[in-house]
Amino acid sequence: MIHAVLVLNTQGKPRLIKFYYPVRAEKQQDIIRNVYKVLSSRADHLSNFVEAADIFGSETKLVYKHFATLYFVFVIDNAESELGILDLIQVLVESLDRCFKNVCELDIVFNFNKVHTVLDEIIVGGHVVETSSSEIVKAAEEVFKQESFTDMIAIALKSTGKR
Template sequence: MIQFILMVNKQGQTRLSSYYNWLSMSSRVALESECIRRCLSRSELQCSFLEFRGYKITYRRYASLFFIVGTDGEEENELGMLEFIHTLVETLDKYFESVCELDIMFNLEKAHFILDEMVMNGMVVETNKANILRPILLLQREAGKDDSIFK
């Protein structure tokens, strides 16, 4: 099961975090900073998996942003998780039209809505980009008038 999903930039600033098991604020901050520290210290050639604090971390770097998924236990398919991260990024990319760090930062709630269409309680809901975005786009059109409050 997925325990958490993080998007952290190269400076170690969290841009999005979603936990599927409750962690206290202090342990989240510690976990995030340790995660990114370890990811940053690795080169492109090294593998995308890490183990620490009982989590198995699968990460992938896209430009300046690290997409980090923490799973528990031995059962997870690491390569599958890597593929999932890629799907997530492709979906965001499709939605934001060549996504960048700032898109996610300024549209935090939208990124969360997309993520919620893909992951629920640490399990995968949907991996088809069109199926993920269809309700999101539909709702956005419908709620067009009220949307101004977000901005």
């Protein structure tokens, strides 16, 4: 299964953290630091896999991809295919790209719950439930629509309050 999905920037600042098992906040930060240490020491032309036994326990691997200023990191065990997950990272980035129109780090910074929504359309409980980016975007947009519907009401309330 997938144990966690992490998005870090090249300075080591976390941009998105999602663990598929409960982890305390301090421990999360600790893990982020260790993962960043590993990733930042690797040049770009190297393989996208790193053994992560000392961070996440035996038989775990980091599968990561470096896009512009961001690292997308998936933590997986033996039940996942490394190359498959690499494709999945591509799917995630594509979906984000479609949702935000040319996604960049700032989009992820300012829309952390939207990014979570997209991610939740792909992975549930550490298992992949959807791999087609168009389906993912469709579902995510449906969720956004439902959200903004209620948001609109709130805005309307707010504006009445202003007056």
